[in-house]
Structures are given as structure tokens and as C-alpha cells.
Amino acid sequence: MRIGLAVILALVAGLSGQHLSVAAASTDGLHVAGNRLIDDHGVPVRLLGVNRSGTEYACIRGWGIFEGPADSASVTAMRAWYVNAVRIGLNEDCWLGINGVPEQFAGAAYQHAIGDYVDAVTRAGMYAIVDLHWSAPGQAGATSLRPMADLDHSVDFWRSVANTFADNPNVLFDAFNEPFDVGWDCWRDGCVYPGGPDTGPWHTVGMQTLVQTIRATGATQPILLGGLHFSNDVTGWADHVPDDPRHQLVASVHVYPFNPCAAPDCWQDDIAPLAASVPVVVGEVGPDWAPPYSDAMANDLMRWADHRDLGYLAWTWNTWGGGDALLTNHTGQTTTWGSDVRRHLTHLAVPRLDVVEQANAAYAAGDIRRAGELYDQAAESSSDTESQVDAATITGLARFRAVLAWTLIGDE
Structure with missing residues (x-):
């Protein structure tokens, strides 16, 4: 074996810089073709990214619009993880400026802030998914998740939101966050919900009406529809799917x-059959919410989805305490869950990092020759582009340059 110094130095130079060029996601918009989302060039696209929480609750609580920064640097940080889609939860009352939300966080102010953020996301080469996250009937106040969208305000909400983003092909719509405590007929067609102390009985609005409302604005983008039981149950989705004149659901x-559906057997029985006929996106995936905040199942789900070309969006790009936050602060430090998501998305985007890690392991085990072969393989296959690599990879490459460059040159 002969490892040339030029090859070693080229590999190190190619990967040791923290910020390199990024292959941006397609900016031509997406549409449904069979069971895939494809871009205007006919290339299949998996939505792989994160949720951004805060815009559903900060406004209604009277202290802001975003939780954390919403500037260009925060968007660039997502791209560095190879995120190509960001799901943004919206508040019905805040968007419409109703039910006593403070003026500085509602109506035009809220709409402009959300519009600017969505524009920043899509300009960065990512898809933005706008989601009706919190809603409420009458004057109850959209202070939490409700079982279903409400007839009082949700139609007005979607008419306005769809009009706002109809001309941005890189925006998708998520009709209602997590339906629960209703059946499939109510999910599709609406019903009278028994309500509670703050509402009394109230009229829900079904997915069929929400789809029609969005399409009536002229918006043609794909619409995501979550199933029952907090969107965990999609077993009745195909039998109750609304009519869409654009066929973009x-x-x-x-x-x-x-x-309930949190294991591979259930995913295979309940999700895989649906994914054979329509595009399926895991709109939220995350770890346990209680200590020790295990993300083992979430990692299993991502790997399962990878084998079936399904997209997924990690919950959540926030810094609050608990296992479901991806960040510990907004300078980029990650939680355990965040590190796993970042690593996973990076390896999907840059397959040769797997080879580099194998080389690092070989070196650590003392197999210098095997390490050299693997690093050489990584160098020869370096046709992809990266925005950044982890410290372990950089350290391994630097170590290889310092030690192997001199020990292996001339070794035939």
C-alpha cells in the first residue's frame, strides 16, 4: 500500500475547515407524485429537518413572538445541520389578532414576523412548513392544543395564511397539529365537540373544509394532514382522506x-402500508420527556424511516430544559438528542463521513495500515460538499496527517 502525502493533505484540507459550501435544497417547490414528494426537476425529496417551537405560545402569553433568535444566523445554523425543512407552529389567535392578544404580538405584527422568518428559511434553501398548532373556539383563547380545528376561527386563519404564502413555492401547509379525542368522520367532516368548562360544546371544522379553504385561495402547495391520537394513528387516513382538486395531500x-405506535412492529403494520400509496412525513419525532430522556426510540425511528425514504422532523429547535430540546443554547451547543440528530442528518448528507469514522476507529485500535486505506478511500470519494464536520473527524484527520503521512510514504 502507498499513501501519498498529497492525498493526505488534500483530504485534510477538504474537511478541516469549519464552514464550507452547502448544497442547497431545491427552490422550485414540491409536489406529490404517487407516494413521493418531488421537485420541479422530478427529483424525489425527503423532508429532513426540525420543528421550531415558540411562535405558538410566546404571543398568547404576552412576552414575544419567537422563543430565541429569528435572525439570519439562526437560520444558517440549521443549514449547518443539513436541515432542508423547518416546521413552524402558529397560533390562530395571534395570527388573526383576536381574543385579547397584545397588539405588539398579534395581527399585522405577528404576520409580518412570521412572514419574514418564513422568507429567511426559504431563501436559505429550505422548505418552510406552516402549521396550525394552537387554536380555540369562540373567546376561549388559543392557549393550548385543542382536539381539532374550530369552525369559529380556523377557516379564517387558513384563508389568511394560505393567501400570504400562496406565491412562495417552498412553503407547505400543515392543516392541524395533533387531532385527538375525535373519530375519523369528525376528523374529515367536522362535528360538535362536547367541550369543557372554558368552551361548552363547540363546532370543530374538518380536514375537508380546511383543504378546500386553502385551495380556494389559489395556493397549490402540498398540505400535510396529521392523523388521530395526537397524529400518532394514521390507520384510517387512506379511507377518510379529503378530496383535493390538486391531489397534493x-x-x-x-x-x-x-x-401507542412507538415500535418498529407498529410502524411496519400501520405506517408502511400508507407510505406505499401516499407521501408520509414524520412531522414530529422526539425522545422521552422524562429523565433520563432516552432518545433510543427516536434514533430507531429515523433509521427505520431512512430505509423507506420517509422524511422526518425532529422536535425541537429550542433551548428549554428537558430531553426534547435539540439545543442547550443558541450559540450551537447541543443536547444529547441534538447531537444525535445533527450527526444523523450529516451522515445522510455526507456518506463518506462513515468511512472517516471507521478510519479513526482503526487508528485508535492500532491498525495503522487499515486506517490509511480507509482515509485514502474517503479522499478518493470526496465529491460531496459539507458545511462543517464534527471535532472528532477533524481531530482524526489532523492526527492522520501528523503521524501516517510520514510513516506510510514509501511503504509499498
Whole structure:
């Protein structure tokens, strides 16, 4: 074996810089073709990214619009993880400026802030998914998740939101976050919900009406529809799918360890059959919410989805305490869950990092020759582009340059 110094130095130079060029996601918009989302060039696209929480609750609580920064640097940080889609939860009352939300966080102010953020996301080469996350009937106030969208305000909400983003082809719509405590007929057609102390009985609005409302604005983008039981159950989705004149509906499923469908057998029985006929996106996936905040199931789900070309969006790009936050601060430090998501997305985007890690392991085990072969293989296959690599990879490459460059040159 002969490892040339030029090859070694080229590999190190190619990967040791923290910020390199990024292959941006397609900016031509997406549409449904069979069971895939494809871009205008006919290339299949998996939505792989994160949720951004905060815009559903900060406004209604009267202290802001975003939780954390919403500037260009925060968007660039997502791209560095190879994120190509960001799901943004919206508040019905804040968007419409109703039910006593403070003026500085509602109506035009809220709409402009959300519009600017969505524009920043899509300009960065990512898809933005706008989601009706919190809603409420009458004057109850959209202070939490409700079982279903409400007839009082949700139609007005979607008419306005769809009009706002109809001309941005890189925006997708998520009709309602997590339906629960209703059946499939109510999910599609609406019903009278018994309500509670703050509402009394109230009229829900079904997915059929929401789809029609969005399409009536002229918006043609794909619409995500989550199933029942907090979007964890999609078993009745195909039998109750609304009519869409554009045929651009996507099934969304949310998966956490505490959900009923949280194991590979259930995913194979309930999700895989649907994914054979329509696009399926895991709109939320995350770890346990209680200590020790295990993300084992979430990692299993991502690997399962990878084998079936399904997209998924990690919950959540926030810094609050608990296992489901991806960040510990907004300078980029990650939680355990965040590190796993970042690593996973990076390896999907840059397959040769797997080879580099194998080389690092070989070196650590003392197999210098095997390490050299693997690093050489990585160098020869370096046709992809990266925005950044982890410290372990950089350290391994630097170590290889310092030690192997001199020990292996001339070794035939």
C-alpha cells in the first residue's frame, strides 16, 4: 500500500475547515407524485429537518413572538445541520389578532414576523412548513392544543395564511397539529365537540373544509394532514382522506416513546402500508420527556424511516430544559438528542463521513495500515460538499496527517 502525502493533505484540507459550501435544497417547490414528494426537476425529496417551537405560545402569553433568535444566523445554523425543512407552529389567535392578544404580538405584527422568518428559511434553501398548532373556539383563547380545528376561527386563519404564502413555492401547509379525542368522520367532516368548562360544546371544522379553504385561495402547495391520537394513528387516513382538486395531500405522523405506535412492529403494520400509496412525513419525532430522556426510540425511528425514504422532523429547535430540546443554547451547543440528530442528518448528507469514522476507529485500535486505506478511500470519494464536520473527524484527520503521512510514504 502507498499513501501519498498529497492525498493526505488534500483530504485534510477538504474537511478541516469549519464552514464550507452547502448544497442547497431545491427552490422550485414540491409536489406529490404517487407516494413521493418531488421537485420541479422530478427529483424525489425527503423532508429532513426540525420543528421550531415558540411562535405558538410566546404571543398568547404576552412576552414575544419567537422563543430565541429569528435572525439570519439562526437560520444558517440549521443549514449547518443539513436541515432542508423547518416546521413552524402558529397560533390562530395571534395570527388573526383576536381574543385579547397584545397588539405588539398579534395581527399585522405577528404576520409580518412570521412572514419574514418564513422568507429567511426559504431563501436559505429550505422548505418552510406552516402549521396550525394552537387554536380555540369562540373567546376561549388559543392557549393550548385543542382536539381539532374550530369552525369559529380556523377557516379564517387558513384563508389568511394560505393567501400570504400562496406565491412562495417552498412553503407547505400543515392543516392541524395533533387531532385527538375525535373519530375519523369528525376528523374529515367536522362535528360538535362536547367541550369543557372554558368552551361548552363547540363546532370543530374538518380536514375537508380546511383543504378546500386553502385551495380556494389559489395556493397549490402540498398540505400535510396529521392523523388521530395526537397524529400518532394514521390507520384510517387512506379511507377518510379529503378530496383535493390538486391531489397534493401528504400524511403526517408524530412519534414519541410514550405514543401507542412507538415500535418498529407498529410502524411496519400501520405506517408502511400508507407510505406505499401516499407521501408520509414524520412531522414530529422526539425522545422521552422524562429523565433520563432516552432518545433510543427516536434514533430507531429515523433509521427505520431512512430505509423507506420517509422524511422526518425532529422536535425541537429550542433551548428549554428537558430531553426534547435539540439545543442547550443558541450559540450551537447541543443536547444529547441534538447531537444525535445533527450527526444523523450529516451522515445522510455526507456518506463518506462513515468511512472517516471507521478510519479513526482503526487508528485508535492500532491498525495503522487499515486506517490509511480507509482515509485514502474517503479522499478518493470526496465529491460531496459539507458545511462543517464534527471535532472528532477533524481531530482524526489532523492526527492522520501528523503521524501516517510520514510513516506510510514509501511503504509499498
